[in-house]
């Protein structure tokens with residue numbers, strides 16, 4: 001669509017400044033708004049924080065569009081709708097949210113009054129179940145007062161996605177039921193298959209305007225680091241050195257951790273508060289307000305924090321624990337730098353994190369076997385992302401969204417591109433074979449129970465008391481990996497774990513405690529028989 005030459009342009013710019021108090025448009029916003037005012041169907045794919053709301057809120061307050069009247073917004077989350085309605089009302093825009101059945105109090109205002117609301121927010125369930133809603137919509141259309149339908153989080157209509165929502169399927173009937181009323185669909189998460197699904201299910205017209213934006217967040221820097229002993233000290237240093245007094249979020253995997261970490265940060269002189277689903281509602285509100293106003297700049301939270309939170313100047317997001325999926329990681333880091341200024345995303349991970357996450361997934365009795373498998377795959381994907389420090393982080397993340405990215409455009413915006421290190425692939429098949437044989441000997445033949453730590457000690461040829469007590473220094477494989485750098489041994493063991501060559505077995509002892517022991521998994525035989533190799537990527541370091 002021609003934008004600045006469009007006859008709607010002067011009104012659009014005036015509303016942008018006078019009502020929304022903004023200077024300029026972000027990518028694709030003007031295109032979306034112009035197309036909407038021309039009465040076209042519009043599909044918008046824009047990352048979280050990209051500015052989707054303006055794309056339908058601004059046309060809703062314009063009077064010069066092809067279709068005029070009430071803009072009907074369908075959104076899945078009540079809390080988000082409330083926030084939007086509040087924020088619109090602060091701008092003196094008449095927005096209306098239907099929670100209770102609208103009949104009695106709203107009917108006249110919506111249909112007969114000349115003063116109709118500009119935007120009417122509805123849940124998909126309401127649109128499916130309420131006849132009153134449809135009578136109102138019918139009457140609005142009849143009198144030429146139904147401007148357009150806006151479907152927010154449109155990916156919920158697709159059964160391909162993880163967030164499929166039953167009530168969204170009825171949105172497919174809007175086109176037939178209200179012919180001629182334009183539809184705008186918006187989403188932040190959709191690969192090509194989902195996009196096609198959304199367009200076809202909503203019956204968007206063939207000449208609809210499709211605005212897809214790259215998922216690349218150019219102002220975010222992605223850094224991944226293995227966890228070290230003094231993790232808190234490192235995080236403190238990072239904040240003190242680069243983000244003193246600035247707003248940030250630290251994500252942890254459990255409620256208890258958020259409390260511990262917040263407390264430790266406070267004891268080190270940083271202002272931090274914790275947030276998780278178990279915090280009582282009032283305190284939650286206080287915490288969020290303090291954070292949003294900048295009084296307490298650091299919030300330590302579980303992923304319960306973030307949905308619907310809109311703070312433009314978040315300068316860092318730290319993952320204290322490994323996230324559960326790439327898309328979750330993208331959403332969580334996406335809360336940084338919404339104002340477009342540079343922000344840091346720092347992720348800490350460990351093999352323990354992976355094991356812990358998988359254990360938690362399998363402890364959930366409510367999940368189906370299939371969903372557990374999916375979740376486990378998602379966590380393994382994150383672990384692979386963390387481990388892969390030879391490919392630009394952006395290339396890896398964007399690949400997840402089916403987007404091709406040239407790493408030269410990363411511009412040192414990730415730890416991999418910044419370091420630009422030489423990575424080496426090392427064939428460790430022989431050592432892996434010896435490791436498998438060692439486990440076989442200990443576990444299968446001698447019926448011993450061996451955890452990971454002691455196994456590593458044997459491989460490295462340790463002469464510690466513990467090793468000698470068990471006469472493990474007499475084993476034929478004692479010291480078989482002594483020539484290798486300890487990092488390389490770790491990479492090898494991690495890969496053997498990931499490939500189910502060596503697996504963890506949980507054993508409950510008499511006192512009711514669990515311990516982890518190793519055993520051989522289904523992947524072991526292929527390596528023993530020489531059918532498969534074990535090649536690990538790492539950055540060679542001199543052996544200490």
Ligand code: ADP
Nearest residue numbers: 022024025026047048049050051052053054310
């Ligand atoms: P999304 O729904 O895509 O996640 P929002 O619509 O909530 O994003 O917008 C994210 C933030 O960007 C909000 O703080 C919003 O005020 C701001 N924003 C949107 N458009 C612009 C713009 N053109 N200029 C400056 N800020 C904008």
Ligand code: ZN
Nearest residue numbers: 392410414417
């Ligand atoms: Zn990069």
